[in-house]
Amino acid sequence: MAQHSQVYCDHAAGSPCRPEVAQVWHEYATRFYANPGAHHPMAYEARRLLDESRARAAGVLGVDPREVVFTAGGTESDGLALRGVMKSVGPGRSELVISAIEHHAVLLEAERLRAEGHPVHLCPVSADGVLDLPALKKLVGPRTALFSVMHANNETGVIQPVQEVAAIARAAGARFHCDAVQAFGKLPCKPRELGADLLSLAGAKFGAPKGTGLLFNAMTSRLAPVVVGGPQEGGLRAGTENLPGIAALARAMELAEAERTQVWPRVQAVRDAMEARLRRALGDSLRVNGADAARLPGISNLSFTGIEGQALGIELGERGFSVGLGSACAPGETDPSHVLAAMGLSWEDAASCIRVSFGTEITQPQAERLADLCVACYRSLRGLG
Secondary structure (H helix, E strand, O other), X not given: OOHHHOEEEEOOOOOOOOHHHHHHHHHHHHHOOOOOOOOOHHHHHHHHHHHHHHHHHHHHHXXXXXXXXXXXXXXXXXXXXXXXXXXXXXXOOOEEEEXXXXXXXXXXXXXXXXXXXXXXXXXXXXXXXXEXXXXXXXXXXXXXXXXXXXOEOOOOOEEOOHHHHHHHHHHHOOEEEEXXXXXXXXXXXXXXXXXXXXXXEEHXXXXXXXXXXXXXXXXXXXXXXXXXXXXXXXXXXOOOOOHHHHHHHHHHHHHHXXXXXXXXXXXXXXXXXXXXXXXXXXXXXXXXXXXXXXXXXXXXXXXXXXXXXXXXXXXXXXXXXXXXOOOOOOOOOOOOOHXXXXXXXXXXXXXXXXXXXXXXXXXXXXXXXXXXXXXXXXXXXXXXX
16 A cells, blocks of 8 residues: 555654755755854854754753754663763762663663663553652662653653652752653653753654754753764764754754644544544453553553454554554564553553554544544454454
8 A cells, every 4th residue: 555545643653754844954954064063154154053953942942052962863862861971970879760661762771881880770660651659769869870761651652750750869869861752742841840950852753854853961960972073062972963954853843842732632632532432342352551641642552452463553554544563662573562561461461552643633534444443453353253
């Protein structure tokens, strides 16, 4: 089936670049192509535009432009936050605390740090995927250098109590990193209001080109660089700045924040109606993971008893709907979701899931059609006629 005929329901994995943002990218790529670090008039203009884009991105976040480090996406931003902090601290604070449901960008970087001698502690979550705050208070202590937790989960959409997390970290003298990759553009994400010392964003999730992102790093937070080789980004991220991508990222941030409270309530209503339609048809054969917690408006993580989610996803794709099976960055296609396992799901239940993640263009008829196809394909896969 031709790609253009598909209804795209995998926005948590990546969103389309907005046309007005793509126009910004094209203008900068074809007109302002000089290296901002060179020394001639065209380079000075590129440097001015780089500084302007940094100020615009900082304005959306409500921070100082000097606290914005541009990166190649969420994975690099997460890695710079974790490794940058852990390699800049003294021996008295050598421990890292993360939640059990973090993105693999955080989980695997934590494993690397563990192998290098840093103690790493995992904080559990409830059956609805919400961080266990009493457990966190026991894990964060005088030896904790950093606690990292996502604002909202990429598989379930469950929103975490990040302000309470920030208070726990602050009371222990630890720094707090918030992975806001899924949340930005859908929830308020101003680092100072959240209490975050570091915060990661990825442009691919809100209409900017893939390969763009940033890390907010408070001026009081010292980091060790991960990518070295030049003085760019305050010495924290070497390499010629991606000026077209940075300008496009700043524009996408402005657009996403400006429309946030107008567009997403409608998407949530469409998502909730789809889930209700599925429940009426399938009853106990359907589980909406994280349903009793606050969630992002466009994400549904759905378990269908007795079938494999991958089989259902293939059937839906053949009928015009592109859905996800969980994180697009999981280490192996057949691995059960660590997020769902942390919520207490069995391997079989985790394997029965699909992830539906809507964008702002979704319509009520499309969501109803998707629900009806899920029911029909489920019954077919179960041999129920």
